[in-house]
Amino acid sequence: MSFLTYLINGLSLGSIYAIIALGYTMVYGIAKMLNFAHGDFIMVGCYIIFSVSGAIGGGSTMGVILSVILSVVLCSLLGITTEFIAYRPLRGAASPLAVLITAIGVSYLLENVALLIFGADVKSFSSVITWQGLSFADGQLRIQGVTIVTIVVSLVILICLQLFINKTKQGQAMLAVAEDKGAATLMGINVNKTIMLTFAIGSALAAVAGALLCSAYPNLSPYVGAMPGIKAFVAAVLGGIGSIPGAMIGGLVLGIVEILSKTYISSQLSDAIVFGILVIVLIVKPTGILGKVIQEKV
Amino acid sequence: MRIDKKTKDNLITYGIVVAAFLLIQVLASTGHLSSHMKGLLVPMTYYAIIAVALNLCVGILGELSIGHCGFMCIGAFTSAFFSKLTEETLPGGLRFFLAFVIGIGFAALFGFLIGIPVLRLKGDYLAIVTLAFGEIIKNVLNAFYIGYDSKGFHFSMKSQMDLGLEPDGDTVINGAMGIMGTPHDAGFTVGIIVLLISLMVVLNLINSRDGRAIMAIRDNYIAAEASGINVTRYKMMAFTISAAIAGAAGVIYSHNITTLTASSQYFGYNASIMILVYVVLGGIGNIRGSVIAACILYLLPELLRGLNKYRMLIYSIVLIVMMIVNWSPKVIEWRKRTFGNLGIKKKI
Amino acid sequence: MALLNVTNLSISFGGLRAVDDFNMTIEKGELYGLIGPNGAGKTTVFNLLTGVYKPNEGIIKLDDEDITRKNTIEINHAGIARTFQNIRLFKQMSVIDNVKVGLSERFKYSTLEGILHVGRYRKVEKQMDDEAMRLLKVFDLDGERETLASNLPYGKQRKLEIARAMATDPKLLLLDEPAAGMNPNETKELMETIALVRKEFDMTILLIEHDMKLVSGICEKLTVLNFGKVLCQGETKEVLSNPEVIKAYLGG
Numbered sequence: 074m075s076f077l078t079y080l081i082n083g084l085s086l087g088s089i090y091a092i093i094a095l096g097y098t099m100v101y102g103i104a105k106m107l108n109f110a111h112g113d114f115i116m117v118g119c120y121i122i123f124s125v126s127g128a129i130g131g132g133s134t135m136g137v138i139l140s141v142i143l144s145v146v147l148c149s150l151l152g153i154t155t156e157f158i159a160y161r162p163l164r165g166a167a168s169p170l171a172v173l174i175t176a177i178g179v180s181y182l183l184e185n186v187a188l189l190i191f192g193a194d195v196k197s198f199s200s201v202i203t204w205q206g207l208s209f210a211d212g213q214l215r216i217q218g219v220t221i222v223t224i225v226v227s228l229v230i231l232i233c234l235q236l237f238i239n240k241t242k243q244g245q246a247m248l249a250v251a252e253d254k255g256a257a258t259l260m261g262i263n264v265n266k267t268i269m270l271t272f273a274i275g276s277a278l279a280a281v282a283g284a285l286l287c288s289a290y291p292n293l294s295p296y297v298g299a300m301p302g303i304k305a306f307v308a309a310v311l312g313g314i315g316s317i318p319g320a321m322i323g324g325l326v327l328g329i330v331e332i333l334s335k336t337y338i339s340s341q342l343s344d345a346i347v348f349g350i351l352v353i354v355l356i357v358k359p360t361g362i363l364g365k366v367i368q369e370k371v
Numbered sequence: 372m373r374i375d376k377k378t379k380d381n382l383i384t385y386g387i388v389v390a391a392f393l394l395i396q397v398l399a400s401t402g403h404l405s406s407h408m409k410g411l412l413v414p415m416t417y418y419a420i421i422a423v424a425l426n427l428c429v430g431i432l433g434e435l436s437i438g439h440c441g442f443m444c445i446g447a448f449t450s451a452f453f454s455k456l457t458e459e460t461l462p463g464g465l466r467f468f469l470a471f472v473i474g475i476g477f478a479a480l481f482g483f484l485i486g487i488p489v490l491r492l493k494g495d496y497l498a499i500v501t502l503a504f505g506e507i508i509k510n511v512l513n514a515f516y517i518g519y520d521s522k523g524f525h526f527s528m529k530s531q532m533d534l535g536l537e538p539d540g541d542t543v544i545n546g547a548m549g550i551m552g553t554p555h556d557a558g559f560t561v562g563i564i565v566l567l568i569s570l571m572v573v574l575n576l577i578n579s580r581d582g583r584a585i586m587a588i589r590d591n592y593i594a595a596e597a598s599g600i601n602v603t604r605y606k607m608m609a610f611t612i613s614a615a616i617a618g619a620a621g622v623i624y625s626h627n628i629t630t631l632t633a634s635s636q637y638f639g640y641n642a643s644i645m646i647l648v649y650v651v652l653g654g655i656g657n658i659r660g661s662v663i664a665a666c667i668l669y670l671l672p673e674l675l676r677g678l679n680k681y682r683m684l685i686y687s688i689v690l691i692v693m694m695i696v697n698w699s700p701k702v703i704e705w706r707k708r709t710f711g712n713l714g715i716k717k718k719i
Numbered sequence: 720m721a722l723l724n725v726t727n728l729s730i731s732f733g734g735l736r737a738v739d740d741f742n743m744t745i746e747k748g749e750l751y752g753l754i755g756p757n758g759a760g761k762t763t764v765f766n767l768l769t770g771v772y773k774p775n776e777g778i779i780k781l782d783d784e785d786i787t788r789k790n791t792i793e794i795n796h797a798g799i800a801r802t803f804q805n806i807r808l809f810k811q812m813s814v815i816d817n818v819k820v821g822l823s824e825r826f827k828y829s830t831l832e833g834i835l836h837v838g839r840y841r842k843v844e845k846q847m848d849d850e851a852m853r854l855l856k857v858f859d860l861d862g863e864r865e866t867l868a869s870n871l872p873y874g875k876q877r878k879l880e881i882a883r884a885m886a887t888d889p890k891l892l893l894l895d896e897p898a899a900g901m902n903p904n905e906t907k908e909l910m911e912t913i914a915l916v917r918k919e920f921d922m923t924i925l926l927i928e929h930d931m932k933l934v935s936g937i938c939e940k941l942t943v944l945n946f947g948k949v950l951c952q953g954e955t956k957e958v959l960s961n962p963e964v965i966k967a968y969l970g971g
Contacts, residue, residue, distance in 0.1 A: 162699040171698035181687035345510035348503035579833030587820040594807035599795035
């Protein structure tokens with residue numbers, strides 16, 4: 074029974090990674106940039122929920138819903154603003170490293186603004202999910218409410234994203250921009266708008282992931298998003314970067330491996346094992362589990 | 372003797388380093404250097420060294436690595452381990468020399484072994500795997516225990532207790548507590564000498580057969596292959612040399628501090644990214660630029676200490692603004708229109 | 720004895736036979752043209768000859784040595800050098816360094832000598848410089864030795880690519896559409912360069928071309944490829960008057 078509990082916990086953590094990885098993979102696929110600041114949007118989202126629910130008195134269902142919605146909206150706006158001010162001017166720069174370093178600058182900026190406003194001390198985050206969860210087999214298997222909600226939310230997001238990309242005009246525009254910016258422009262697609270929309274969605278997903286992450290692990294600090302951000306990036310690469318189902322699979326694999334290795338092998342070595350999995354997968358399949366192989370034409 | 376442009380360029384680079392060294396020595400001996408500033412000198416040298424190493428990988432080989440501090444970590448731990456063991460048996464100079472050779476040797480070995488799988492990958496995939504290896508090295512060292520007693524060496528991945536040492540046994544690497552009391556063999560002068568050697572290795576390499584082959588692969592690996600260049604061999608060579616130099620930075624680091632731990636601050640991906648920032652702002656492929664950028668950017672937050680909590684905020688804004696000013700195609704065009712080509716140095 | 724002997728060469732991508740039962744013999748010193756409409760498989764033949772693709776069937780012999788299964792690097796060492804349809808220079812390197820990369824398998828010193836600039840380094844570098852300058856003179860590029868390759872005008876980039884290929888001291892030179900994207904003046908100059916290379920180095924050349932004028936002007940022999948198959952082969956004049964070739968080119 075305990076194995077099952079750990080497995081479900083892993084699935085839940087993996088779902089959070091998956092939601093972050095979806096944002097990562099969309100931004101990478103469409104804007105062709107590693108947004109190193111993506112993890113910090115999680116942190117921003119958490120602090121927004123923390124502040125809003127603190128101001129209006131947390132605990133009430135309405136307050137929670139309001140704070141989450143506000144966090145999602147503000148993170149979206151932050152994503153759009155960041156893209157407009159910091160990333161867009163560097164589109165078409167001589168080296169792809171330019172925008173990568175700028176993203177690192179944005180990451181430092183967000184962390185230090187949070188540090189100035191909220192201080193370095195760890196804040197205790199009160200879960201946005203108050204439901205106690207379910208109990209099976211005479212209480213031997215208990216699944217927490219936040220675990221169930223996380224898994225369900227990630228599945229809903231995955232399905233919605235797939236539908237959005239495959240069934241809507243904007244989604245198709247995203248695919249076109251991902252494939253070839255120049256050709257997309259010629260087809261009358263507004264590339265700037267499409268990339269902006271991508272950032273809005275990616276950042277909104279980061280806010281959702283933040284709410285879930287801090288509900289499951291309620292310690293809030295300015296650096297709370299950094300490591301999950303990196304892990305989610307690893308998940309996106311593991312699944313095949315640019316692929317939406319890939320990000321989901323990568324996230325789940327990573328979460329399960331992390332929790333199980335923490336439990337059964339060594340808590341100190343769990344990160345090494347997680348990164349080791351990535352190395353092994355990429356050695357066997359250099360473009361990730363669901364990645365496309367693109368060969369350069371001679 | 373006629374000195375060509377490249378040789379002249381290299382001499383200027385060495386000259387800058389030597390001049391800076393002499394200037395600092397004069398300032399120090401006349402008492403114009405605060406003890407706080409003195410404490411920053413050695414870090415400046417090892418950051419400059421690892422920036423040179425990373426620029427060899429990113430700028431000359433053209434492969435993005437965000438795990439170079441992992442090699443620094445290997446160099447730091449293997450050399451400190453040796454120095455700790457031989458602290459009482461070997462004289463200082465010889466001990467440090469051997470520690471140095473061991474440090475760069477192991478860093479090169481790891482560079483070679485990690486290079487085999489990593490260099491098969493391309494672009495961002497390669498970057499994330501170097502990050503992964505950097506984190507793995509750091510993580511494993513944090514769970515690494517080794518000690519010795521009359522029966523010889525004991526090793527564990529669990530805890531210090533698990534070593535089962537005799538009461539008079541010595542723990543050398545104590546997991547997350549790292550290595551305590553490594554002899555202080557590396558000062559500013561040693562750091563400068565190692566920096567000069569690293570510069571010489573990289574600058575000479577660039578102006579040699581092998582260096583041209585490496586840059587040819589960076590510019591167009593298909594054409595390099597068609598010109599008979601063994602792409603795998605030269606990629607491995609550049610990566611291994613780069614790892615070895617990063618290891619040298621680690622040797623300086625570990626022989627300048629009292630307690631060596633595999634902390635994220637020094638050896639995590641964030642540290643590797645900080646070095647990457649030095650390399651990019653100094654100019655990708657511009658070795659001299661890396662040294663200058665590493666020194667300035669390392670000092671900048673330290674000099675901003677007066678601004679206390681705002682310093683990292685200012686640093687991050689400066690970073691973003693500098694990137695946009697230096698790299699945005701629109702800004703570059705605007706600068707050209709407004710100022711002409713005057714005063715804009717061409718990036719190599 | 721023939722310098723290049725290709726027999727029954729075939730390759731398929733998926734279900735498509737891109738090159739089908741291709742045969743060709745090039746004698747030493749010949750200037751040979753490979754022509755055909757777009758998508759006929761000309762560049763695929765080049766990629767097979769240089770080991771970029773491995774054929775499903777067939778044998779490629781250079782100077783009686785079987786090079787069919789060798790990789791690109793080994794084939795270059797065996798004596799085939801090439802240029803590319805879309806120019807592939809080492810853009811961030813100087814003109815002379817581009818050529819010196821081509822020379823690096825012929826002029827050697829150890830890595831350690833290179834890092835320390837000792838031993839054979841100075842002597843061999845001097846030899847490389849001299850040899851590179853000799854080549855650059857032939858291509859009229861000696862005035863631009865320190866220019867970055869990417870800063871050269873288009874026509875000179877083409878020339879530099881040929882110079883780099885010649886630096887590997889090949890037995891056979893493959894030129895993939897050398898006149899692509901050139902104006903008539905540049906094309907004319909290029910024809911002169913090719914003629915010069917042939918004379919100066921006594922070189923055997925196989926070139927892919929679209930420009931019929933260029934082909935008929937300088938090639939002695941032609942192979943016409945259509946839909947991956949050899950349509951016609953032989954002396955230039957005969958081939959160009961062959962009704963099937965005219966049909967393939969003019970449609971109808």
